[in-house]
Amino acid sequence: MADRYLSFTATTPGRFLSRRLGLPRPVALKRWSPARPGLEGGLLHLTAGTSGLDPAPVLARAGLGGDDTGRPAAVVLDATGVRDVDGLAEVHAALHPVVRSVAANGRVVLLGAPLDTADHHQAAAQQALEGFTRSLGKEIGRGGTVNLVRLTDPDAAESTLRFLLSPKSAYVSGQVIEVGADATATTAVAGQGNQSGQGNLPLAGRTALVTGGARGIGEAVAGTLARDGAKVVVLDVPQAGADARRVAERLGGLALPLDITAPDAGARIAEALPDGLDVLVHNAGITRDRRLANMPAERWAPVLEVNLASVLRTTDALLAAGTLKRGGRIVATASIAGIAGNTGQTNYGASKAGVIGLVRALAPRAAAEHGVTVNAVAPGFIETKMTAAVPLVIREAGRRMNSLSQGGLPVDVAETTAWLAHPASGAVNGQVVRVCGQSLLGA
Numbered sequence: 001m002a003d004r005y006l007s008f009t010a011t012t013p014g015r016f017l018s019r020r021l022g023l024p025r026p027v028a029l030k031r032w033s034p035a036r037p038g039l040e041g042g043l044l045h046l047t048a049g050t051s052g053l054d055p056a057p058v059l060a061r062a063g064l065g066g067d068d069t070g071r072p073a074a075v076v077l078d079a080t081g082v083r084d085v086d087g088l089a090e091v092h093a094a095l096h097p098v099v100r101s102v103a104a105n106g107r108v109v110l111l112g113a114p115l116d117t118a119d120h121h122q123a124a125a126q127q128a129l130e131g132f133t134r135s136l137g138k139e140i141g142r143g144g145t146v147n148l149v150r151l152t153d154p155d156a157a158e159s160t161l162r163f164l165l166s167p168k169s170a171y172v173s174g175q176v177i178e179v180g181a182d183a184t185a186t187t188a189v190a191g192q193g194n195q196s197g198q199g200n201l202p203l204a205g206r207t208a209l210v211t212g213g214a215r216g217i218g219e220a221v222a223g224t225l226a227r228d229g230a231k232v233v234v235l236d237v238p239q240a241g242a243d244a245r246r247v248a249e250r251l252g253g254l255a256l257p258l259d260i261t262a263p264d265a266g267a268r269i270a271e272a273l274p275d276g277l278d279v280l281v282h283n284a285g286i287t288r289d290r291r292l293a294n295m296p297a298e299r300w301a302p303v304l305e306v307n308l309a310s311v312l313r314t315t316d317a318l319l320a321a322g323t324l325k326r327g328g329r330i331v332a333t334a335s336i337a338g339i340a341g342n343t344g345q346t347n348y349g350a351s352k353a354g355v356i357g358l359v360r361a362l363a364p365r366a367a368a369e370h371g372v373t374v375n376a377v378a379p380g381f382i383e384t385k386m387t388a389a390v391p392l393v394i395r396e397a398g399r400r401m402n403s404l405s406q407g408g409l410p411v412d413v414a415e416t417t418a419w420l421a422h423p424a425s426g427a428v429n430g431q432v433v434r435v436c437g438q439s440l441l442g443a
Helices: 004-009 012-021 056-061 085-095 120-139 154-164 216-227 238-251 265-272 297-321 346-370 392-400 410-421
Strands: 043-049 074-081 107-112 145-150 176-178 207-211 231-236 254-257 277-282 324-333 373-379 432-435
Touching: 004 012, 004 392, 043 056, 043 085, 056 154, 074 085, 085 120, 107 120, 107 154, 120 145, 145 154, 154 410, 207 216, 216 231, 216 238, 216 277, 216 410, 231 238, 238 254, 254 265, 265 297, 277 297, 277 410, 297 324, 297 346, 324 346, 324 410, 346 373, 346 432, 373 410, 410 432
Parallel strands: 043 074, 074 107, 107 145, 145 176, 207 231, 207 277, 231 254, 277 324, 324 373, 373 432
Antiparallel strands: none
16 A cells, blocks of 8 residues: 555645644655665765774775765764773764765664673773664654664675665664674585675575565565575465465566475475575564454464464474575564564564574574574564555554654565575674664664
């Protein structure tokens, strides 16, 4: 369903009325397209504190080198050297004069350091950057986003910086992303795409399976991974077989009709993919909303079974069977309902919080034992057929209760998934990235 309020506020009368009445004034987001693959404008690179890092080469490789003192499309502030309150004053001094000049749909990315538990002054200053990032994200307006990347090696963060400093991250704001060392690196071989993160088909030669891929967000994820060169396997329940085949045929992939809750689902996936799997996207999910006092077990059990138990079982089975190749990626779909909770969704919130627990616990072990990263995307209000059926008042609240004052699109979740699935994203592990326009709900 079209967001008519967004369209109205883009008109002259709409801008006037929304300003006079103090109503949200969303700016239409510019997303990636072949005709507009990058931000339109230059980059301003600033530093606060004494940094031992030099991100300039990475930014230049990403096509984002060079300063723009006019109206920059992006600002990168290296705050890795901030170790005390005086360093935080340098953050203010660096961004205060330029934040108003950032172009519409612009990007601000702060680079921070891991918290030093042996130095509580450094830890306090670096933790302060999180509150600063989230607060600025709520202020910047005009479709802009603000994110914080904690890193020790700019080269390991190249795919992350490319994503955050591009139109692909249009609905990702207020996030803190930790980039460590790449424990899953593989030697590039012919057909596997460019490991450095450059090139138009980074997933060429790779096989990606998307559960619940026949429609909605799953279909968008499958399409985006195929755009990036992956051979996509579209898995969905047999009842959705026709839709799965339609999507697979359009993408040049394979349809796999299968109930993901079947006890042998993992074994059947492994059998269908004898050459192995590089990317596993757990997207299948259902809702059975009702307040807990009115929720019988028949509405509780299927949500936990589809959204969580099947994810645990199939992940365990595919890792144990070696179906997921070294250098592989697991991306699970959580939800802000699993972070902030939601009335009438104790079952759904529990299942999605369980996915977050799975990611955080499994990620270090999967990387060490299997060379596989495990991350999650946590969508907020995304414009789908399901949200179009939500009552008007609740739907409008969902759209406006974020820093961008609008709902996201399935492609926003898909682009975030594609970044986490990228061969060069091996240093991003155990992260839960909200795709919610910086929702006002939750952390």
